[in-house]
Amino acid sequence: MxxxxxxxxxxxxxxxxxxxxxxxxxxxxxxxxxxxxxxxxxxxxxxxxxxxxxxxxxNRHARSLITGRSDSVGFLLTEPQERFFEDPNFNVLLRGCTQALAAHDIPLLLMLAGTDDERRRITRYITAGHVDGVLLVSSHSGDPVAEELRAAGVPLVACGKPIGLGSKVSYVAADDRDGARDMVRHLLALGRRRIGVVTGPLDTPGGVERLAGYREVLAEAGVEADERLVVSGDYSRASGEAGAERLLARAPDMDAVFVASDLMAQGVLTALNRAGRRVPQDVAVGGFDDSPAAVAASPELTTIRQPWDRISSEMVRVLLAQIGGEDPAAVILPTELVKRDST
Amino acid sequence: MxxxxxxxxxxxxxxxxxxxxxxxxxxxxxxxxxxxxxxxxxxxxxxxxxxxxxxxxxNRHARSLITGRSDSVGFLLTEPQERFFEDPNFNVLLRGCTQALAAHDIPLLLMLAGTDDERRRITRYITAGHVDGVLLVSSHSGDPVAEELRAAGVPLVACGKPIGLGSKVSYVAADDRDGARDMVRHLLALGRRRIGVVTGPLDTPGGVERLAGYREVLAEAGVEADERLVVSGDYSRASGEAGAERLLARAPDMDAVFVASDLMAQGVLTALNRAGRRVPQDVAVGGFDDSPAAVAASPELTTIRQPWDRISSEMVRVLLAQIGGEDPAAVILPTELVKRDST
DNA sequence: GCTGCTTCTGTGAGCGTTCACAGTAGAGAA
DNA sequence: TTCTCTACTGTGAACGCTCACAGAAGCAGC
Structure with missing residues (x-):
């Protein structure tokens, strides 16, 4: 029994x-x-x-013992845990990478390193050679892990350009600036002129680039720049809500907002709703990511699609190439405007 | 260079x-x-x-070669991929298991097997001994993977009671029936008498048990049972929305709904809102899970908390015990009513 | 003294695979 | 014939570790 x-x-x-x-x-x-x-x-x-x-x-253990390779790669997330829960993008990326690797019969080891302590442990684990390479997912730039792994010679591909590491680290990213430009052009085409922006964290490439795109297009269109229309958030829903409140207080005549992430845009919708503004009639709202949060919102968000499936497959491709001995590479992928009900 | x-x-x-x-x-x-x-x-x-x-x-490979153990465990998700994206519960569980295992210095291999093809590959991979045990996450019961793994003698712990496998498979689950009872009692205490229910899939233990709890409490309270107030969903947001529409059509005097998952409850809110019903004034809505979806909803959902952190740590504990040679075990954990704005 | 016991230490074998190398067979060219 | 080349095959030696076993040293009791 x-x-x-x-x-x-x-x-x-x-x-x-x-x-x-x-x-x-x-x-x-x-x-x-x-x-x-x-x-x-x-x-x-x-x-x-x-x-x-x-x-x-x-028997992979026997094979690995002699080849010195583990035939597995790590998916490393160095975000604090609440971001992982909250942001559906991680899910999509994880899924995409798992599938892309499955095509090569390579299992993916998920590694979460939210705290400093965990980070140390995981770094040790990786540098000990237990994975052949690492897919690094983290939006912030001050991240010491990337530099440590690079120094240890571990093949590495980041999602989004790591600030401050130059060309020594491979990365795959969407064209943030171009996406932002598309969205702001779309808002202008709707006749909106008082367009606010809730940026991402300005120590992330996405935060910086999307803001730059916004500014460029307004300047090109001859629309007067107004710093009261610019606030920054941290990609969280709560910061979107707070950002919209600040915008409304500083520029009550705002007729559109470009929000640097769908999740923040959800917060923006909440705040606008509470203030009695109708979306899109009074204020048009444009998000970024085309994450599940975009269709979960009501009204459903007009947003910029990041090609997550391609991002993940490219990350895997570049990583495997690097494990195979090739040099680091950078890949920038195009975005796409997705029109829904919020504009 | x-x-x-x-x-x-x-x-x-x-x-x-x-x-x-x-x-x-x-x-x-x-x-x-x-x-x-x-x-x-x-x-x-x-x-x-x-x-x-x-x-x-x-060198873990060398060690594994002789010990025959891999010192890693798999986290196997046999859901179709959209559910994984949509349902935040998976996230929470994954995170919890990763952390519980990290305490034992055991890495977790994430395995997604949404299609039959993937399922075959993964089953082969697991039975080949590449992981010491498997944490199985899947809500449906017709799942052949559990039975295959059990037959192959792979240590296995399911999240939620697998229907039809009897006591041969370990599992950890929340007390679904008791949670449902708490919620319905809460709705009754608010003075509601025309209480609808959107169940989960009735081939899942959660679906069955939560409905049973609902029926029991109404019977105990002497409230007339009305089958027009019972519709079933599949845990997806869309099915919640459709369910609420059916309920409103069949029982327009409904003054409360107990929804078997937070995600479906979000759909219910959408439908109620569209029908012009105010929540909670006209219709009180109670969810289940206390997933991130509960606070993402507006109004924030009153719900039944599943103790995800304890569920994941217990799953890991039971799995490691089983890998160590102990017999399969079942663990049932208590739930808790969380009051928010939707009731 | 010898025997037995406990605690500690070194050694050889082997886990299942790949890799380098040696070797065989057959075909074609001189 | 003999030599060379190609296509294929088998074998021993690793890879880095654990395990079983054999021994050494110390101490007790006779």
Whole structure:
């Protein structure tokens, strides 16, 4: 009875068993397993059959021991935990990376390092060689982990350009400035002229670039810049709410807001609603990300789509290339305006 | 210049280097590493010092090769991907499990198996022994993975009682029935008598139990049962919205709804709002989960808190015990009524 | 003295794989 | 024939660790 918890697990077949079954040597089986070069068709067939018959699966520990590679990559999140819970973007990215890696049969180790203590532990773990490379997800730039890993020579790809590390670290990012430009142009096209902005944190590339795009387009259109229309947030819903309140107090005639994230835009909607402003009639609201938060909001948000599926697949591609010995690379992907009900 | 991408990774120290440095044998170093029994204080100190000096970290592949254990566990999600994106509960659970495992220095491998194809691959991967055990997260019962893993003898802990597998599989769950009872009692205490319910899928234990709790309390209170007040959903936001519309059509005098998940409750709010019903004045709405969706909703949801932090830590505890050879176990945890603005 | 026991230490073997190398067979060219 | 080249195959030696075992040293009791 109680055996059911432990029973059923007998010794798995080894490469030896397969070799014996196929009537060839270990070496030949190994060659079949690793691409099949320099193997006669007859031998290859025999090995394939033997593998099927024995149910053989390669022991990754033994393989890793000799190759020095772990055939797994880490997905490292250095955000404090509440951001991970709150922001649906992480979910999408995680899912995308998992799938892209699955195509290469590479498992993903999720690593969360919210506190300094955890960060130390994880860094040690990674530099000990337990993963072949790291997908780094963190929006802030002061992050010491990226620099430590880079210095240790660990292949690394960041999501979003890490400020201050120059070209030594690979990254994949959406074209933040261009996306912001599209949104502000869209708001102008609707006839809005008093366009506010709730920026992201200005120590993040996304925060800086999206604000720059906003300013550029207004200047190009000859619309008077008004610093009362600029407030900054930290990508959280609460900061969006607070930002909108400040904007309304400072510029009651505001007829549109460009918000640097969908989550903040949700907060903006809450604040506008409370102030009795109708969206989009009185104030048009444009978000950024096209995260699940965009359709969860009411009204559904007009936003800038970040191509998360491509971002994740590119991150994986660049990381694997780097593990394979290539140099770091930067990839910038285009964004797209998605019109919904808030503008 | 381009060396910077590959350089910096020299051969890590082995147990041999430590032994030489400490002036002892491999065996002694290994003993220190694994608990330090039968080692003289002097030798232990020398080894500790040598480990610090050389920066030695044990090579897990080599260790796993001989012990046959991987010292890692899998977090397996067999939901279709949209549910993973949408439902914040998964996030919370994932985070909790990661942290609980981190305390044991055990990394977590995230495995997503939304399609049949992925399911096959992952099952093969797991049964090949690449993880020591699996934390299984999936709400539906028809799930073949649980049964396959159980049959293969893989230590397994499910989140929520798996229907149809009896006592052979460990699980950790919140007390769904009791939580539902609390919520319905709360609605009754507010003077509501025409209380509707949007259930979860009735092939999930949560769906069944929460509905049962609802029925029990109404019966106990002598409130007339009315099947027009009962509709079922699938835990998605959209199904909550559709459910509320059906309820309003069939029982326009409804003055409260108990919704079996916060996410569905968000949909219910949307539908009520569109129908011009004020919440909570006209219709009180009670959710379930106390997920981030509860505070994201407006008005913020009164709900039943599932103790996610305890659920995840218990799942990890039970799994590790089972890996250590103990028998499967079931853990039921209490819930708690959280009052907010929707009732 | 010898025997037995406990505590500690070193050594050889082996986990399952890949890699480098040596070697075989057959074809084609001189 | 002999030599060279290509296509393929087998074998021993690692990889870094743990485990089982054999021994050494110290101490007690006879």
């Amino acid at each position: 109680t055996m059911s918890s432990t029973g059923g697990r007998r010794k798995p077949p080894t490469i030896h068993d397969v070799a014996r079954e196929a009537g060839v040597s270990r070496g030949t089986v190994s060659r079949v397993l690793n691409g099949g070069h320099y193997v006669s068709p007859a031998a290859a067939d025999a090995v394939d059959a033997a593998i099927r018959k024995t149910g053989y699966v390669v | 381009t060396m910077s991408s590959t350089g910096g990774r020299r051969k890590p120290p082995t147990i041999h280097d430590v032994a030489r440095e400490a002036g002892v044998s491999r065996g002694t170093v290994s003993r220190v590493l694994n608990g330090g029994h039968y080692v003289s204080p002097a030798a232990a100190d020398a080894v500790d010092a040598a480990i610090r000096k050389t920066g030695y970290v044990v």
